[in-house]
Amino acid sequence: MDRRSFAIVATFATVVAGSSPSAQAPVASSATGPTRSSDIWTAPLGPDGHPDLQGVWLNNSATPLERPNALEGRQTLTDEEVAELRRRADRLFKNTNADFAGGDAVFLAALANVDRFTSATSTGTTFEMIEREFDNRTSLIVDPPDGRIPALTEEARQKTAAANAIRRRPPEGPEDLTLVERCLTYGVPRVSGTNTGAGPLGYYAIVQTPSHVLLFFEAIHEARIVHLDGRPHLPQAVRLWAGDSRGRWEGQTLVVDTTNFSARNDFMGSSDHLHLVERFTRVASDRIDYQITVDDPTRWTKPWTAVIRLKQSAERLYEYACHEGNSEIVRDMLAAARAREQAR
Numbered sequence: 001m002d003r004r005s006f007a008i009v010a011t012f013a014t015v016v017a018g019s020s021p022s023a024q025a026p027v028a029s030s031a032t033g034p035t036r037s038s039d040i041w042t043a044p045l046g047p048d049g050h051p052d053l054q055g056v057w058l059n060n061s062a063t064p065l066e067r068p069n070a071l072e073g074r075q076t077l078t079d080e081e082v083a084e085l086r087r088r089a090d091r092l093f094k095n096t097n098a099d100f101a102g103g104d105a106v107f108l109a110a111l112a113n114v115d116r117f118t119s120a121t122s123t124g125t126t127f128e129m130i131e132r133e134f135d136n137r138t139s140l141i142v143d144p145p146d147g148r149i150p151a152l153t154e155e156a157r158q159k160t161a162a163a164n165a166i167r168r169r170p171p172e173g174p175e176d177l178t179l180v181e182r183c184l185t186y187g188v189p190r191v192s193g194t195n196t197g198a199g200p201l202g203y204y205a206i207v208q209t210p211s212h213v214l215l216f217f218e219a220i221h222e223a224r225i226v227h228l229d230g231r232p233h234l235p236q237a238v239r240l241w242a243g244d245s246r247g248r249w250e251g252q253t254l255v256v257d258t259t260n261f262s263a264r265n266d267f268m269g270s271s272d273h274l275h276l277v278e279r280f281t282r283v284a285s286d287r288i289d290y291q292i293t294v295d296d297p298t299r300w301t302k303p304w305t306a307v308i309r310l311k312q313s314a315e316r317l318y319e320y321a322c323h324e325g326n327s328e329i330v331r332d333m334l335a336a337a338r339a340r341e342q343a344r
Contacts, residue, residue: 043252043282048210050249051282056311056317059202062089062132064104065306067139067147067192068111076136077145086134092117093131106132134188135309139193142291143305149268150300162271170337174330179241179266182330183322185265186219187267188242188258189276189292191306204310205317213247213254217315226256234260239272254280270296286312 043051062085077085088110109117136268139147153159171177173197179185190202201332213226226247234244244260258276265274281292288310295303 001310041284044285046208046209050208051252051310052146052208053206053213053254053280053282054208055206055286056313057204057206058315059204059287059308059310059315060131060133061140062107062110062134063137063140064107065140065308066104067141067150068108071138071322072146073260075145077138082134083137084192088113089132089134091115097117107134110134140306140308142307143293144302150302150304153298153301156269156299158267163269170271170340171334173334174339175334177330178318179264181222184284185222186216186217187265188224188261188268189278189294190217191292203315203317213256216317219320220322221320236260239263240304241244242278243274252281256280266292270294270299273298288312 045159046052046054059165069079085107088098089106090334092106092109092114105117116304141147141149143337144150166176179187194337203218204213205216205218207216211227211229213228215224215226216222217224223241224242226245228249230248231246234240235245238244239262240262241293243258243262245256247254249255256276256278258278259274261272263272265272267274273296275295277293277295281289281291283289290308290310291305292308293303293305294300295322
């Protein structure tokens with residue numbers, strides 16, 4: 001697998017969820033009035049008296065991160081349109097000659113009504129399509145209302161151009177490869193097709209205690225520890241791959257504030273100015289809504305917010321054998337770069 005195709009496979013769609021304490025979900029309204037109180041679902045409580053978020057959760061949503069141009073101005077689809085997209089995706093799923101469709105590719109291919117998905121970076125290797133879950137949303141981004149990521153700053157445009165120039169030439173050493181290719185980290189957060197982890201699905205395990213919450217990602221076996229004991233953030237001089245997370249309960253929602261990212265953190269080109277505010281709300285027995293607000297004034301002209309729905313899974317997490325120093329991908333890419341140089 002070459003460098004570009006690895007990046008496609010490695011950045012597949014998915015992020016972690018949100019939850020909220022044993023509070024009642026909003027009352028749904030209908031033409032005949034609000035739902036009866038007896039129909040309102042109540043989240044189970046953990047030993048700490050807050051909503052129980054523990055378990056394995058899965059992000060397998062087909063909803064794209066950004067709203068496609070073809071759906072401009074539409075926040076939702078009709079049930080009939082969703083059914084048609086599912087039918088088209090099912091046709092693609094049965095096509096065993098289709099290229100690997102990561103990130104938003106399944107939704108976009110179904111929207112375009114193609115008979116076979118072909119990746120722009122295809123190397124001739126085919127992958128089985130992965131079934132994805134469709135809903136009525138047209139984007140994970142809920143703010144700005146247009147469902148699009150805000151414009152880049154001038155500083156960010158220059159940084160992106162420099163990074164693209166490096167990616168176009170053969171890597172001179174490991175430092176020219178991404179953190180994903182080096183098996184260091186997929187980064188935080190993991191949103192849709194941007195940096196969600198290797199493989200078709202995003203699995204997360206949540207472990208909860210009165211003083212801490214652990215978010216364990218299957219891909220590259222990364223663990224985020226969220227402190228709930230009111231301690232302040234680390235000094236600004238201390239920088240971490242996954243940032244420094246501090247959590248608190250606000251009513252029915254666990255709010256996690258994360259700062260202190262490493263300058264080499266590369267979530268969608270962001271910098272060490274990245275600031276995340278994540279909200280975890282358990283809205284059903286098998287679902288957590290995860291809302292994340294992303295703010296980096298050096299990258300985007302204004303903050304943006306996305307909502308990801310996690311479903312409870314009965315699957316178990318297994319070791320993801322990708323460690324810096326034993327990655328065959330890095331070795332092979334560097335060897336190929338040296339071979340090309342000698343062939344000139």
